[in-house]
Amino acid sequence: MSSNSFAYSEQSGGGEATELGQEATSTISPSGAFGLFSSDLKKNEDLKQMLESNKDSAKLDAMKRIVGMIAKGKNASELFPAVVKNVASKNIEIKKLVYVYLVRYAEEQQDLALLSISTFQRALKDPNQLIRASALRVLSSIRVPIIVPIMMLAIKEASADLSPYVRKNAAHAIQKLYSLDPEQKEMLIEVIEKLLKDKSTLVAGSVVMAFEEVCPDRIDLIHKNYRKLCNLLVDVEEWGQVVIIHMLTRYARTQFVSPWKEEDGLEDDEKNFYDSDDDQKEKTDKRKKSYTMDPDHRLLIRNTKPLLQSRNAAVVMAVAQLYWHISPKSEVGIISKSLVRLLRSNREVQYIVLQNIATMSIQRKGMFEPYLKSFYVRSTDPTMIKTLKLEILTNLANEANISTLLREFQTYVKSQDKEFAAATIQTIGRCATNISEVTDTCLNGLVCLLSNRDEIVVAESVVVIKKLLQMQPAQHGEIIKHMAKLLDSITVPVARASILWLIGENCERVPKIAPDVLRKMAKGFTSEDDLVKLQILNLGAKLYLTNSKQTKLLTQYILNLGKYDQNYDIRDRTRFIRQLIVPNEKSGALSKYAKKIFLAQKPAPLLESPFKDRDHFQLGTLSHTLNTKATGYLELSNWPEVAPDPSVRNVEVIELYAMNITGSADSESGSASGEQEEEGDSSDDSSEDSSSEHKSDSESASEVGNKRTAKRNSKSKRKRDSEDGENENEKSKTSDSSNADSSSIEESSSDSESESESESESESRKVTKEKENKTKQNINPLTKDVSLLDLDDFNPVSTPVALPTPALSPSLIADLEGLNLSTTSSVITVSTPVFVPVKTHVLLHRMSGKGLAAHYFFPRQPCIFGDKMVSVQITLNNTTDRKIENIHIGGKRLPIGMQMHVFNTIESLEPEGSITVSMGIDFCDSTQTASFQLCTKDDCFNVNIQPPVGELLLPVAMSEKDFKKEQGMLTGMNETSTVIIAAPQNFTPSVILQKVVNVANVGVVPSGQDHIHRFAAKTVHSGSLMLVTVELKEGSTAQLIINTEKTVIGSVLLRELKPVLSQG
Amino acid sequence: MIHSLFLINCSGDIFLEKHWKSVVSQSVCDYFFEAQEKAADVENVPPVISTPHHYLISIYRDKLFFVSVIQTEVPPLFVIEFLHRVADTFQDYFGSSNVGDTLPTGQLSNIPWRRAGVKYTNNEAYFDVVEEIDAIIDKSGSTVFAEIQGVIDACIKLSGMPDLSLSFMNPRLLDDVSFHPCIRFKRWESERVLSFIPPDGNFRLISYRVSSQNLVAIPVYVKHCISFKENSSCGRFDITIGPKQNMGKTIEGITVTVHMPKVVLNMNLTPTQGSYTFDPVTKVLTWDVGKITPQKLPSLKGLVNLQSGAPKPEENPSLNIQFKIQQLAISGLKVNRLDMYGEKYKPFKGVKYVTKAGKFQVRT
DSSP, X not given: OHHHHHHHHHHOTHHHHHHHHHTTTTTXXXXXXXXXXXXXXXXXXXXXXXXXXXXXXHHHHHHHHHHHHHHTTOOOGGGHHHHHGGGGOSOHHHXXXXXXXXXXXXXXXXXXXXXXXXXXXXXXXXXXXXXHHHHHHHHHHSOOGGGHHHHHHHHHHHHTOSOHHHHHHHHHHHHHHHHHOGGXXXXXXXXXXXXXXXXXXXXXXXXXXXXXXXXXXXXXXXXTTHHHHHHHGGGSOHHHHHHHHHHXXXXXXXXXXXXXXXXXXXXXXXXXXXXXXXXXXXXXXXXXXXXXXXXXXXXXXXXXXXXXXXXXXXXXXXXXXXXXXXXXXGGTTHXXXXXXXXXXXXXXXXXXXXXXXXXXHHHOHHHHGGGGGGGOOOTTSOHHHHHHHHHHHHHHOOTTTHHHHHHHHHHHHXXXXXXXXXXXXXHHHHHHHHOGGGHHHHHHHHHHHXXXXXXXXXXXXXXXXXXXXXXXXXXXXXXXXXXXXXXXXXXXXXXXXXXXXXXXXXXXXXXXXXXXXXXXXXXXXXXXXXXXXXXXXXXXHHHHHHOHHHHHHHHHHHHHHHHTOSOHHHHHHHHHHHHHHXXXXXXXXXXXXXXXXXXXXXXXXXXXXXXXXXXXXXXXSHHHHXXXXXXXXXXXXXXXXXXXXXXXXXXXXXXXXHHHHTOOHHHHHHHHHHHHHHHHOXXXXXXXXXXXXXXXXXXXXXXXXXXXXXXXXXXXXXXXXXXXXXXXXXXXXXXXXXXXXXXXXXXXXXXXXXXXXXXXXXXXXXXHHHHHHHHHHHHOGGGOXXXXXXXXXXXXXXXXXXXXOTTHHHHHHHHHHHHHHHHOOOOOOBOOXXXXXXXXXXEEOTTTTTTEEEEEEOOOSBOSSOTTSEEEEEEEEEOSSSOEXXXXXEEEEOOTTOEEEOOOOEEEEOTTOEEEEEEEEEOTTSOOOEEEEEEOSSOEEEEEEOOOGGGGEEEBOOOXXXXXXXXXXXXXXXXXXXXXXXXXXXXXXXXXXHHHHHHSOOEEEXXXXXXXXXXXXXXXXXOOEEEEEEEEOSSSEEXXXXXXXXXXXXXXXXXXXXXXXXXX | OEEEEEEEOTTSOEEEEEESSSXXXXXXXXXXXXXXXXXXXXXXXXXXXEOSSOEEEEEEETTEEEEEEEOSOOOHHHHHHXXXXXXXXXXXXXXSSSOXXXXXXXXXXXXXXXXXXXXXXXXXXXXXXXXXEEEEEOTTSOEEEEEEEEEEEEEEEOSXXXXXXXXXXXXXXXXXXXXXXXXXXXXXXXXXXXXXXXXSEEEEXXXXXXXXXXXXXXXXXXXXXXXXXXXXXXXXXXXXXEEOSOTTOOEEEEXXXXXXXXXXXXXXXXXXXXXXXXXXXXXXXXXXXXXXXXXXOOEEXXXXXXXXXXXXXXXXXXXXXXEEEETOOTTXXXXXXXXXXXXXXXXXXXXXXXEEEEEEEEOO
8 A cells, every 4th residue: 555655655745746637538539639728729620620530439538638728727618519519419428528517618518508508408317327417417517507597497306206316416516506596495305304304324424515505594494404413423424424414413403401511610620530440430320310401412422423533524523622612521532532633644634633631631631631741743844733732732741741742842942943942932032931830940041052062042032031021020030030130141132122121110129230231231232233232222211210320421422322223213212212211401392201101001912822712613624623603604602501302302292393394204204213323323234234213214114015015016126127238338448247237136126216206295285296206116017118327337437527426336335225124124924933952051150140140032022022032031140048139230341332121120039049030132133242240238230142143033924935035035235155065864844944943943944855954044133034945956065055134143154053963 | 523625736736525414615715725725835734724714723734635625614634634534545555555355354353453264374473673762963963852753563364263462571661652542551550561452454553652751862963063154155064873772782874954044056976885966946955875884984075055145044954863773772672572362373573673863953
């Protein structure tokens, strides 16, 4: 990887630059005469000719060159008529490039651009969702006001498209239309409202973006979708996450009461617990009983936490600012580690993150104190990074660490980067004022710096000392004396001048030294630098006014010297001072005020952080970085005194409402159950990895009835796919089998989606046409022109433009795939398990349980506590000679998503007594271990239950025909198989049956063939089918095949079955 | 969000532009050039610049500036991160050959980050555990600050849809981890196992920081004696590098880079090993040392010529050290095993450990 980037940087630079610019030209145009400006005109001629040509390849070359010109900022507008003709080209590559061209020039040539509109309108109805999406994208990018109504209509239609990808593009188009014509706002809000209800993770980020741009104040639109957004968040693509988190931060600040109120007093000792573990947190929570956090508030905080681990700095920062602005103060601490991690990133990220840390560290030192050393400066850091780090170090300085810091600062002061050295001196000054213990040390250190050779350092030191002294009038004497002594050794004029100024200012406090200093200065006046001379004059004047007895003559001597100085400034100043202080007949009214003029109280400068006033901006925003309100900045509101009605987020209520009015209850109930389901989705197998949303979908839609029909549909779809494929053949040049495969999966999913949609929308007030469309699809799926998702079809030739980015399309698939999962729940009747001897496992050995022994076994019954749980029976034995009391389950450490229904506390267990209790554990279809504590009155024992894979199943009764049908749909990735070799006596039907059911809780499927044995089961959690086939072959071998969506469980089961079956 | 994007090369030519909304004139970049002029070097150009009508957010990568034009409030990191991804993509696309003629295929797969229909004749999975030591060593040789940052880069060429889980002997070492989106976060939370369906090809699986409580072994020491005489136009320069806490491994690829003070005119040095260069313009001394052999420690000695009459430099320059130790992860992190589910074939597996110097600085 590193070698790759190295190679890149080697060839980058100037060469790289031209390369990038000319990629479209130099590599493609054979003539290669592109660089000559003289041939530009002629050149466009040949481009026109190429565009007129019959050959696609010539057109494509021409378009590539033209797009190259656009990228370089050259004017290609005169080619507009020639280019626009090709908008209807059959060749998808040409089409894409023409789109790029149109987006750039349509605004300039509106009349001609209108010619292309009808093509887009047609493309908006294209069966291929990618074409529909890109047509919408281009249409909305053409900034021609006259087509606003067309755009509006297109957006409305696209927002109800079956493909989430098209709906996502509809959300993008909303922003573009809004910027073109803000008049459309109300209509667009309606679309946004509709899209906010969308269940797809693909749409969520984009629609929230549109919301933020068009109607950020319509917080009421969020209520009903709040929980859904929180639950979807982890699965949304990273850019969407940033936008959603920022929006939800604002939302939370308007809807929840402050979690901080009670904590204000605690803030000081936050150090004690900001790093604390959960127990302590709980304690503090208990302490302030008066405040209970809204569960929705908690939901947001909890669901954003994993995102702190994102590889995307913007996501991490977004979560950090969310915690900063809305979480209880005791929980903010967790963000520091992640923010410090970002400091390893490139300088731009460092810059922004450091700025935000600087603001945070002013208010809460404790948060970043453990990471103090991460802010140490390296000589190779850019100056802007150095100064920011310094700023943070200053904020973090306290009595405990100041000595370490000062030592560090000493190194910085000597830095070759003088700007930075100067900033360090300022910093030392600030530390000196903030921490009284070190004021003297700092002052001494600064005084030493006065002898530095570098003028910037000296000047800065003097300025800082000056400031420090102004703030602490009591201690003036000693230091001023010391500085006066330094005058003998210091040569830098600025420093000398500054010291003289200081003595002059404080001449009344050092009455003995000041005149002496003046005497010395008078002696060497002529050889001093002009700057120093001016200050000598000032000092003289001040002394003359306060102590004229001792200094009258001296001052007059100096004034005389000054009168004849070579420098006119000095002569001028001399005249001015003389007139002012020495009373004579000509002196005006001013001389009365001479003392006030010279010895006025000068205000002490304030030494404070430049980041002090930034905290009123939301962290992580542009406004915060610039420290001014950027256009479009949305103020973070203060917490409301009383929380607005929390029931507005209740989806149950909305559900009813929606049923009656919009009929789109489906989505709502989906998100309602989402909260639990999301956790249930510990995604332990490959196919389930997609997203929690699908899960919740499946729950809401799982009137189990759909499942089978959906499956059947998808199967029949497969047939149609081939038919469609023929239709598509004209378009597609390439089609390899693997792609055909994937496309069929997508297809079935998009279709099943259509089904669920039409279901939910059957009552809704939709545009009737659409409705008709859908019902038509539903009734007669065989004739439906499904949207194809065949990328190979779409991009056989390369161009980096106008393609949906790969980053989007795969997630789209995840989406579709999820939808696929969601609707494939079929009627699976659970049958009674085949009897097998009970296999018990040790939960707690009596030795380690101090006499309490526990065993568990899986009774293979549907669990009474929940239909996603596996029932587990635990037998407890008391082997001691006394009662064991209060046996219960204590702390659970379950993998996220796993749930457990515990048994009721057992009051007491007699010696030698034994009791069996039932529990339910939802293992989420994974073999992950459930760890929990088995507690008695006196002890707690950590125990684990790890389910054998075979116990995660429930047997299913099924006919052979159904079995084959289901098996046919679970091929490819969903199929695993292996060959077993064993003695023939092991392959008798009864032995096989016995062996298989011993390992796994499966049901027997009656088989028509002697050599094939079939078993069916479903997974307990998700109800996915698990089909096991043992097919006997010749010569004591057998083929073991497992078909399931849950490929991980499938392969684990395969591994467990194999040795059992091959055993003797 | 981003309104327009301009790419500017090191000589200040805008060679590529892209507009997402209306067209913004190139002249907006003048504000950027202004800021660039003000900054002493490219590193100091502020990433966020405010102009009367726009905001410019820029990144600097591989001698190119990516300047984006922003019109309204947006999280700056959002833009910065995005621009870096754009740069990554360019690097990927233009990096290997000049311009690829086809975009990757099979992008629409069941797993968002993995292309469909992957087939290899040799199925291989390689992991590189690369750890970098960031350290600041003070004058006397004691460690002011040290920390280990690591990444695991993977090169996975496996057919089909393999489901991998990678476990460590000592996962508790990893203090703060950021993940590739393919990793099942919950599995890590509960079992400290990296479970994932990998993307195809090269990718960064995780990056991590080793908990700061652990003492960091510093594999090299530097003896240095750099002095500039008062009122004389020369100085002495003498550095020796030796191994320390190197866990019995060879330290190789050592390079020392020193930014000498401005008053240094030239350097006359003799290395006992390797070769050195001094650039009198940038004042950068680079000593390419190579390997350390403990029998004869490499050193670099000689005279420094200073500008006559100029005051002697206040501070001695810091030494930036690069090195590499093969077959060692300095934190002690060890991969325990790699299991593959979901596919039938036996892949070839390999783990490589490398320790490098990160930002390793010795103050003198």
